[in-house]
Amino acid sequence: MIYRTEAGGQQIRRRYQQLLASWPVPAEHLRVPTREGETFVVVSGPRDAPPLVLFHGSGANAAAWMGDVAAWSGKFRVYAVDMIGEPGLSAPSRPPLGGDAYVRWLDDVFEALGLDQVSIAGMSLGGWLALAYATRRPERVARLVLLCPGGVGRQKYGWLVKTLLYKPFGERGLRRSLKTVAGMDAAASPEAFAYLQLIFTHFLPRKEKLPVFGDDALRRLTMPVLVIAGARDAMLDSFGTERRIRQAVPHAKVTILPEVAHAVLGQTEPVLEFLTG
Template sequence: MSVIYQTEAEGQWLRQRYSQALADAPVSNQQLRVPTREGETFVLACGPEQAPPLVLLHGSGANGSHWYADLPAWSEHFRVYSVDLVGEPGLSAPSRPDLATEASALWLDDVLAGLDVHTTAMVGMSLGGWTALDYAVRRPGRITRLALGCPGGLGAQRRWSILAAGLLMLLGPRARERSVRYLVGLDRSGNEAVLEEVMAVFTRFRPRTEALPVLSDDALRTLDLPLQVTVGDRDRMFDSSETARRVRACVPHAHVRVLPGVGHALTSQTGPVLEFLRGRVPHPG
């Protein structure tokens, strides 16, 4: 397990922290453990069991608590499955599927089979957005609606910015905070809890360092499902203008939202995403 953490003790500290967060979840829920070829996958399930399914995939360095602000509203309309990606600081297995192959899609096949879900709406953020997008291309018809926030795989990954921020993380608490604020695009005004959580994780966790594979234009053109893509125009992790341009060019029916003055961390998106998931976005943006 320590392969994804700085030490086993720090991994244990983060798992205990997450377990406490699960005890304080904002909605009534079930905690599921799904066997997959990559190892056990943890899923937080909430909402009416008879409601349409909605699968949530968080970004790098996160877990199911990423969606806590969204769960109360989304679970009124969907049976929500918040999945801890394997290889990330949640309660799933530490394995990391090879992103250059079908391995992530095969893992997600197993997760959906374990949940008895054949088709589903899906929301993905950053790495989770890449995972969802890769699955939509490889498994046409399985995703009914797809909402992506600052996804990988579309615009160029700003690896120099990420490297510079990683070096700052080594230089003490003040430099770590500057690094986190720079990368996620949040100041301290009203965002203290988010910043502190990110710093707590990334001083103990070893994120994936390989570049996310970029989907080809031909692959994007195969997407015939309802698609919403939301990016911040100040995203320092991915080229958001390129993301927006490619989606508009290759998936003209998609609803593309570029948020001015916003970085990689998207906040206050519960309502706009829910409107899309419920089919209330009338035309591409």
């Protein structure tokens, strides 16, 4: 069960369908079978363009990429995947993060989509997933983009205390939590805030600690790598991520944005420049 109630899950899915109807470019909606259940994928861009696969963060779905997909689908066949166990349209399955379950799931997804070698972009939990795949299947990853990725720098837990303190204050508390943890201004993005409020009212986030990738695993990242993280990230140690990536993946390009928290937004053009470079 990934929702507090089935009715709450239905509300989230209904709002997600409305967002999908306003996808900024023509798109196909695919549901592909995997060993973990059905996986939902939003596909945009020319059929003969090189493939780019996107993995969103925890508590999100493919709608997280709506600000980027118009630019990226001009150069790529873009596959925005709803991760299993998250508030999208994929199966609610949540196998343990340790081991190869998620890699095997992605093997199934890529086989169903007819994908061989792909570029991947992932944010937060999606960055962890991108790393899990790229460190185990490096020959299948052409380029790798990691936005505030999990599994490299130390996870922080102080934000949990602040979130619990804000919780009794309802909507105002959620606004403070989003500002503190993600660096998001609810007043500047009222529609996005309303959607996040709906999700975190009804969705049950994962409680499992993200496995950390060892140096030997990171050294398998032989493809071009771009890492972008926020200096004010309350959830992950961005400077630890930078240090470990520079040591284990010296060819990687690493950017730490000084005024940015966990939500690394507005990076459409730098990512596109890297992917097409």
